[in-house]
Each structure stands twice: as structure tokens, then as C-alpha cells.
Amino acid sequence: MKATFVMLLIASHISWGATEGSCPTNMVQVPAGAYQPLFRAAGDPETRQVDSFRMDPSPVTNGQFLEFVRANPRWRRSQVKRLFADEHYLQHWAADFDLGSTQPDQPVVWVSWFAAKAYAAWQGKRLPTVDEWEYAASASPTRLDGRNDPVFQAALQRWYSTPAPEVLPRVRLSVPNIFGLYDLHGLVWEWTSDFNSATFTGDSRSGGGVDRQFFCAAGSIGAKDTADFPAFIRYGFRSSLKASYTVHNLGFRCAKSLSETTTQKLTNGNADIQNQHPSTQNKN
Amino acid sequence: MKTFSAVVALLLSLTVIPSTLADAPPDDGLPPCCRKDLQPGKPLADGSIYQLESKWTSDVGREVQLRVLRGKPQIVVMFFANCQWACPLLVHDLKRIEAALPDDRRKDVGFVLVSFDSKRDTVEALHAYRLKNELANANWTLLRGNPDDIRELAAVLGVNFREDIPGQFVHSNLITVLNREGEITGQVKGLNQPTSSALELLKKADAK
Numbered sequence: 001m002k003a004t005f006v007m008l009l010i011a012s013h014i015s016w017g018a019t020e021g022s023c024p025t026n027m028v029q030v031p032a033g034a035y036q037p038l039f040r041a042a043g044d045p046e047t048r049q050v051d052s053f054r055m056d057p058s059p060v061t062n063g064q065f066l067e068f069v070r071a072n073p074r075w076r077r078s079q080v081k082r083l084f085a086d087e088h089y090l091q092h093w094a095a096d097f098d099l100g101s102t103q104p105d106q107p108v109v110w111v112s113w114f115a116a117k118a119y120a121a122w123q124g125k126r127l128p129t130v131d132e133w134e135y136a137a138s139a140s141p142t143r144l145d146g147r148n149d150p151v152f153q154a155a156l157q158r159w160y161s162t163p164a165p166e167v168l169p170r171v172r173l174s175v176p177n178i179f180g181l182y183d184l185h186g187l188v189w190e191w192t193s194d195f196n197s198a199t200f201t202g203d204s205r206s207g208g209g210v211d212r213q214f215f216c217a218a219g220s221i222g223a224k225d226t227a228d229f230p231a232f233i234r235y236g237f238r239s240s241l242k243a244s245y246t247v248h249n250l251g252f253r254c255a256k257s258l259s260e261t262t263t264q265k266l267t268n269g270n271a272d273i274q275n276q277h278p279s280t281q282n283k284n
Numbered sequence: 285m286k287t288f289s290a291v292v293a294l295l296l297s298l299t300v301i302p303s304t305l306a307d308a309p310p311d312d313g314l315p316p317c318c319r320k321d322l323q324p325g326k327p328l329a330d331g332s333i334y335q336l337e338s339k340w341t342s343d344v345g346r347e348v349q350l351r352v353l354r355g356k357p358q359i360v361v362m363f364f365a366n367c368q369w370a371c372p373l374l375v376h377d378l379k380r381i382e383a384a385l386p387d388d389r390r391k392d393v394g395f396v397l398v399s400f401d402s403k404r405d406t407v408e409a410l411h412a413y414r415l416k417n418e419l420a421n422a423n424w425t426l427l428r429g430n431p432d433d434i435r436e437l438a439a440v441l442g443v444n445f446r447e448d449i450p451g452q453f454v455h456s457n458l459i460t461v462l463n464r465e466g467e468i469t470g471q472v473k474g475l476n477q478p479t480s481s482a483l484e485l486l487k488k489a490d491a492k
Contacts, residue, residue: 196442197444198446
């Protein structure tokens with residue numbers, strides 16, 4: 001069993017290596033699959049299906065975001081409207097077009113949801129949904145279901161309980177997960193298109209979930225796995241955000257639906273992954 | 285003939301002028317969404333939600349941008365017509381606020397319902413909802429939009445929602461008061477709150 005995973009890992013790395021060499025910003029095609037959401041309605045299936053989609057291998061960097069700001073005056077620090085970004089927008093830069101001591105290959109932070117969305121649209125892409133992000137992030141470097149990977153779990157617990165460092169590391173210093181995606185954990189939090197889909201208030205970890213005074217809910221929503229501390233932290237963090245907020249350790253990466261792209265053949269690595277994953281049998 | 289038409293036009297315009305000069309727009313039988321922009325040309329405030337470019341369709345089938353609501357304080361709620369649980373209460377809350385307004389004020393406040401459900405809440409469904417709930421044309425605007433724009437407006441208003449099972453949305457119960465410029469004056473959280481909270485916010489909206 002272990003051998004299969006190692007083989008799989010090597011196979012996937014070879015193919016990713018080839019694409020990255022030619023173009024470092026190539027998106028990764030994440031095969032269809034399923035993950036176990038933290039919150040679900042009573043009577044919902046245990047897992048949620050996610051269609052195949054493309055995702056940037058790493059978060060958008062300061063250097064990339066600077067290009068966007070240059071091309072789109074309304075997203076300059078000095079021009080942005082308060083509705084679309086709070087007063088801390090890009091505050092780690094020295095000026096509109098001056099990164100100051102910030103490095104171009106660090107992930108961009110202090111960006112609002114609107115800014116992230118506008119960047120993605122400028123690239124002909126979009127932000128990933130919560131489902132897509134959580135599904136992609138549930139994989140470990142060696143396994144599709146990272147919950148069964150004790151090393152990965154230990155690393156997650158460490159990162160999610162440690163405050164962000166003063167100086168953020170560069171992107172892609174970590175080991176990619178089995179899909180070839182870097183930095184989903186351990187670097188920055190990331191915006192999702194439907195970050196405001198979380199519907200619980202305060203610390204509802206103990207079960208109840210939806211506060212019926214504040215939310216209209218047809219079925220009762222409860223946390224699936226209250227022991228999944230990292231997931232709980234992510235859902236809690238997202239639910240505390242507003243679209244104009246900018247935060248010192250919140251960045252983003254882009255995604256794209258397969259239908260929006262020119263069809264590209266699945267790499268061998270991906271095909272292997274698909275064959276391995278029990279929940280993808282009916283897809284494609 | 286030309287002179288005659290000109291005179292008729294002049295007479296007509298004279299008779300119309302008094303009502304257009306009044307503060308309240310003419311009640312021409314159209315919901316507020318479908319009247320002309322009340323303050324065209326003036327730049328929008330930095331925090332105005334009327335900066336959103338999204339297009340919406342009203343329950344009379346007119347395509348509009350949110351900025352047509354400019355010029356009056358608006359009370360905004362996101363809802364869906366099929367909602368069995370909280371939305372009827374939310375709409376009831378809005379009607380209570382409307383009833384609690386002083387008579388001379390009632391025409392000067394708009395009520396906006398924006399649907400979460402772009403699939404089922406068609407123009408016809410929204411119009412049926414208006415009739416069923418007896419929402420007066422003069423004060424109420426019902427809007428539908430596409431999923432991305434709904435998500436964006438919700439994000440701006442701080443409304444969280446998710447389609448739980450097809451056609452059923454879990455969502456925040458949140459009443460937002462916008463001032464004449466479309467800036468958020470404040471919000472009332474939860475159901476069955478005393479109307480005084482919203483009326484206070486309307487006063488604050490007036491002050492700006």
C-alpha cells in the first residue's frame with residue numbers, strides 16, 4: 001500500500017516537474033473527488049463531491065499583484081474605494097508601486113476579497129470555492145485523504161496553533177501535496193469565492209452550529225468532526241471575515257473551471273490519482 | 285401646428301412641474317427600482333454600495349443597477365420566496381417597520397428584497413410574492429440577480445448564506461439600513477426585533 005503511494009507521488013512529481021519547468025505559473029488540474037466537509041446538514045451525505053477544476057500551484061505573490069495594480073489604477077493603494085478594501089489594504093508596501101522591504105516572491109497579503117476577485121478576473125480566472133479549496137487542501141504530500149497521514153496531521157496542528165511569523169516565507173518552499181499544490185497550509189490563509197457561506201456564530205464547536213435567531217436554517221447543521229481543529233479554525237476564520245477586510249496573513253490563489261479553459265489532456269500523474277480515488281469512479 | 289404643439293408641451297410641462305419639484309418622487313405606479321435615478325451625475329461616496337456594477341432584474345422585469353435606489357434611505361433584506369421559516373418573519377419585520385413610520389415619512393423610505401435563489405425566484409415568482417404579501421408598489425423593490433452578483437452583494441452586506449439542499453438557503457437574518465447615498469448606516473440582527481432599532485437607524489441615515 002505504502003509502495004503505491006510512493007509510486008504515485010513520484011509519478012505525479014515527474015509530470016508536474018515537466019510542466020513547471022516550462023511555465024512556473026501553470027495551473028494544476030485537480031481531478032474530481034470528494035472530501036468530508038466540517039459542517040453539513042442533517043441527512044446530508046458524509047462526503048461532498050467536487051468536480052475537476054484547475055488551481056494555481058501557489059498563492060499570488062506581491063510581484064504578481066504589483067503587475068495587476070499597475071494595470072488597474074482603481075486598485076492602487078491610494079485609489080481604492082473603502083467599499084472594496086479597508087484602510088489597511090496593501091499596507092505592507094511602501095507606496096502604490098513600491099514594495100519597500102516586501103519581497104516579490106512572498107505571498108501577497110493585506111488584500112480584500114474584492115481585490116482578490118478582481119485580480120483573478122483580470123487573469124481570466126476566479127477564486128476557488130470553499131468546497132474546492134477544502135478538497136484540494138485535504139490532500140497530504142503523499143495521500144489524497146490527509147486525515148490518514150499522521151505526519152501531515154501533526155504539521156497541520158503545529159501551523160494552525162502558531163501565530164504567523166513577522167516575515168512571511170517565500171511561496172513554494174514547502175513540499176507540494178499529492179496534486180502538486182504548494183502552501184495550502186503553513187504559509188497564509190486564503191480567500192475563497194464563497195467565504196461568506198459559513199452559517200454559524202461564535203464558538204459552536206460543541207455541535208448545535210446554527211443559531212436560529214440569526215440564521216434561517218431548514219435542517220440542523222452540526223460540525224461533522226469536532227476534533228478536526230485546523231478545519232474548525234479555517235471555518236471560524238472565514239466566518240469572521242468581511243469582503244473589504246484585509247489581514248496580515250490572508251492572501252489568495254486563483255482557480256478556474258475546466259469549462260472555462262481550453263481542454264488540456266490529463267497528465268499521467270492525474271490519471272493515476274483518479275484511478276486510485278474510490279470516490280472519483282463515477283466522474284468524467 | 286408647430287407653435288400649437290409647443291404650447292401644448294409647455295402647458296403639459298407646467299402641470300407636471302409641481303409634482304416633480306416635490307421631495308417625494310411621483311407615484312407613477314412603478315416600484316422605486318424602475319423610476320429614474322434620483323440624483324444622477326453626483327459622484328458616489330467611497331463606502332456606497334451603489335458603486336457595485338452588478339445588474340439586477342426587478343419583479344416587473346426591468347434591468348437595473350442598485351444605484352437607481354439612490355436618493356432615499358433603503359431598508360434591505362436578502363431572502364428567497366420559497367423560504368418557509370425565517371423569511372416570512374423578516375418580511376413581516378419590514379412591514380412592521382413600514383407601519384411604524386410616521387405618515388409623512390412612509391413615502392420617503394424604500395424597502396428592498398433581494399433573492400438568494402437565482403433559479404427559482406424568477407420575475408414572475410417575485411411578482412407573485414409581491415402580490416401575495418401585499419407589498420405596495422410605491423415603497424417596495426424586489427430584485428433577482430445571477431449567483432456571482434448575489435454572492436457579492438451578500439458579502440458587501442455581511443450576509444452569510446449557503447444553498448443547503450436545492451432551493452433551500454441557510455442565511456443570516458439581517459436587516460440593513462442604507463442612507464440616501466447607499467452607505468450602510470447600520471444593521472438589525474435577528475428576527476422579531478423591536479421596530480425602534482430600525483427607526484433609530486433611519487434617523488441616523490437622515491442625519492447624513
